[in-house]
Amino acid sequence: MPLQALRTVAKSQNGVGAFILQCKRLDFHYCDWAGSSRGMNAFLKHHLPLFAAQNPSIEISVSPRRGHHPVIRGQYINGREKAICVRNMEATEVAQKVELLKTASGEKLKRERKPVRSFNESVRGVWSPFHGQQYKI
Amino acid sequence: MRTSRAAEQALRVAILPQPQHYVCRACRAQAARQFHTSNRIHAELPFFKHLQQQLFGSKETEQAEKSREEKRERQYEELKQRGGILHEPEVKVGKNGQQYEIAALVAPSQTSSYVQAQTWDDLERIGSEKWVKARADRGEQYVGWVMLASTSGATMTDALPDSCRRSVVELSNKQWQLLLHHIVVEILVLQKAGRLPGEVCYPRKPYSNSWQHTRNADIKPSATGNGVSVSFAHAAAEKSILQAIFTPIPLAAPEDQQSLVVEVRAAVGDGRDLVAKNVSGSNIAPPWMDFSIKDPSVKMALVKRIIQLTGKRLPDPAISLSTTLADLYDHVHMKEKPKTLAEAPQMQRIQLNAPNVQVFSSRRTPIHKEMDIGRWKIIEEELVRRDLPVTGSRWPGAKAKWL
Known part of the structure; x- marks a missing residue:
């Protein structure tokens, strides 16, 4: 019986063919009174309209939280949440943090020991003792 | 590469x-x-040739210049054939019977006395000191019709008694509505009598007290469907408003600052002793303001009178974009500063324009989040069934561990 190779089925990878943004929702919390929210409030007034128009797939909610530092909370499609406190930050710094939350995958941050990895199996195939050169003792 | x-x-x-x-x-x-x-x-063109053309012009630009010159000469010839009135200004009559003088056309190539200016040093500059002096030498006396510029900052009520030296009079929303009502009634009465709306800026006769009559006037859409009509309780009121405004501008009686101040004070009534039915005092324009001011003569008369009485100058885009009196009111009235970020116009606009943004004016609690996904009803039912408080965590046993 001839040996048949296993058929490889294309595995879906995000960004190959289609890309789904992992961030699904961003919540902006600010305080009307506190000075630590000044940059956040400026961001909401002047930068948020453009950001919202550029990212229609992200649900954005803006709500006050009196007496607390401003916080941006991102929710991801893997069910995780990430929150960044943006107290005393300028509007441009807040924009950078928003960009960070938008591009994040939602996974927990971990140290990459081996930065290069492949999802493709080896072209040599799985080693088998019954094929190839026969060793004779 | x-x-x-x-x-x-x-x-x-x-x-x-x-x-x-x-x-x-x-x-x-x-x-x-x-x-x-x-x-x-x-x-297509070498770099330096392109630069040369930009600086000194190309064949195309020369040709365009030549055709412009030809066109100008043709226009001059046509005018010459039409009547030959080159030295006397041509007069045209406008829609309202106003006469406009058309400036004389001068062909530089055919007029030997014409010398083209090389610098702008000796050119006539309208509004300059030299220009004013030249006019004064000819016997013309310049009479200002706007309030004199000076300090600003105080409100209407505390500044009006001696406010001859104020540049911009600050009025509350209620006072603005009263003043606009007063001006509009005067303009409508003038129009009804067949006089020009611009005459509203003419000086008033002493002790005329037009405001007493304008305040009780009603502005309603006219029965024909286009425009508005003004009605008075007494027919004599209309007559006295008309009589109060001089028909030609009297040279001997220019409108002085004090009379303008008195006019404003009387029209807005100090904002206290008012029993005005047409005034609401809010930011939103009352219904009587929803009439068209597309007629340029009416619009300009209105804007001029506003500048004359209050010193408030409206920007050109605001004037040109205003089609109704309500639009004009939106530009002149006092805008209240938003107290919270959620009330700011930017946030209101984003809520309308961006469908993926929700702006809340109060804190979002976990209960709101449960409500959004429709789970709160079930949670509430379960809490009630177990005889537990529905909201809050300050109750005895809230932190007790379940065994």
Whole structure:
């Protein structure tokens, strides 16, 4: 019986063919009174309209939280949440943090020991003792 | 390779997130001019020739100049054939019976006395000191019709008694509505009598007290469907308003500052002792203001009278874009500063324009989140069934561990 190779089925990878943004929702919390929210409030007034128009797939909610530092909370499609406190930050710094939350995958941050990895199996195939050169003792 | 390098740069720039969101028009134009994917030697014109043409003009620009000159000469010839009145200004009659003088056309090639100016030193500049002096020498006396400029900052009520030296009179919303009502009634009465709406800026006769009659006037859409009509309780009121305004501008009786101040004070009534039915005092314009001011003579009369009485100058776009009196009121009335971020106009606008943004004026609690996904009803039922408090965590046993 001839040996048949296993058929490889294309595995879906995000960004190959289609890309789904992992961030699904961003919540902006600010305080009307506190000075630590000044940059956040400026961001909401002047930068948020453009950001919202550029990212229609992200649900954005803006709500006050009196007496607390401003916080941006991102929710991801893997069910995780990430929150960044943006107290005393300028509007441009807040924009950078928003960009960070938008591009994040939602996974927990971990140290990459081996930065290069492949999802493709080896072209040599799985080693088998019954094929190839026969060793004779 | 230059082409591929430039393309690479363009792609890289397109992919990178832009840290600077606003680039001025001049910089954008310059960037568009300087960005080329093709080599300079492949350009239609050599670089220096292009520069030369930009500085000294090309054949096309010379041709265009020549055709413009020909057109001007043709226009001059036509005018000559029509009546030959080259030295006397032509007069045209407008829609309202006003007469306009058309400036005389001068052909430089045919008029030997015409010398083209090389610098602007000796050219007539309208409004300059020299111009004013020249007019005064001819016997013309300049009479200002707007309130004199000076300090500003106080409110209407505390400044009016001696406010001859104020530049802009600050009025509350209620006072603005009263003043606009007063001006509009006067303009409508003038129009009804067949006089020009611009005459509303003419001086008033002493002790005329028009405001007593205008305040009780009703502005309603006219029965014909176009325009509005004004009605008075007594027919004599209309007559006295008309009589109060001088028919020709009297040279001997220019409107002085004190009379303008008295006019404003009387029209707005100090904002205290008012029993005005047409006034609401809110930011939103009352219904009687929803009438068209598309007629330029009415609109200009209105704007001029506002400047004359209050010193408030409206920007040109605001004037040209205002089609109703309500639009004009939106530009003049006092805007209240938003107290919270959620009330700011930017946040209100984003809520309307961006469908993926929700702006809340109060804190969002976990209960709101449960409500959004429709789970709160079940949670509430379960809490009630177990005899537990529905909201809050300050109850005995809230932190007890379940065994």
